[in-house]
Amino acid sequence: MIAEKLTQVMRNIEIAKGNRNRYFDENVKLIAVTKNHDVNAMREAIDHGVKFVGENRIQEAMQKVETLDRSVEWHLIGHLQTNKAKYAVDLFDLIHSIDSERLMAEVNRVANKINKIQKVLLQVNVSEEKSKFGISTKEIEPFLDSVGQYDHIHLCGLMTIAPHYNNVEDARPIFRELFQIFCNLKLKSFKNVSMDWLSMGMTNDYMVAIEEGANLIRVGTGIFGQRQY
């Protein structure tokens, strides 16, 4: 089941790559979003080529790390509370959900303690949906200016979650807008910042996101089926 779904997602990625309107990176990396799926499901996906896993809860990820080996990269894709920054820094290779300077400062502080340079992405709420985390597009540049104060942070790109539309085409302008911002930022220089990763697209809209230039997509349901809560 998982193997077949994964094959289908990988095929779709190739199709979307062929239909790209714009991109800065030849490759697209797939993060298998494993939240609410058990380690057996994860092992099956890893055995079939998954190299990146995405979790959104610290507690759940900590339990899974203990039973799985670490031959995959662990990505935190969900909101991070400041008081859990320490666990996140211990565990995750890339944190996609930096959405305030306060959180970044805390991540920097705990990373310093274990002498780690923590890779993070800045979460942008392009559509300014009230229910979503992330800073607005106007706030991006001032935020990037501030990263220079935090030497245990390497901010290596941007992440967004598009609103859930019935017609995925409605998400396209959002992805396009962030791609344009991303490319403009690539031409500038900020200390402790590089624009390497553009994380956008989930099960519903990853093909559109790839067509609009994403090089990191986060797919859960499309690989593992519906989550049971």
Ligand SMILES: *Cc1c(COP(=O)(O)O)cnc(C)c1O
């Ligand atoms: C859950 C989640 C995903 C995956 O969602 P699917 O619709 O199951 O693919 C991707 N990104 C974030 C931030 C998530 O929380």
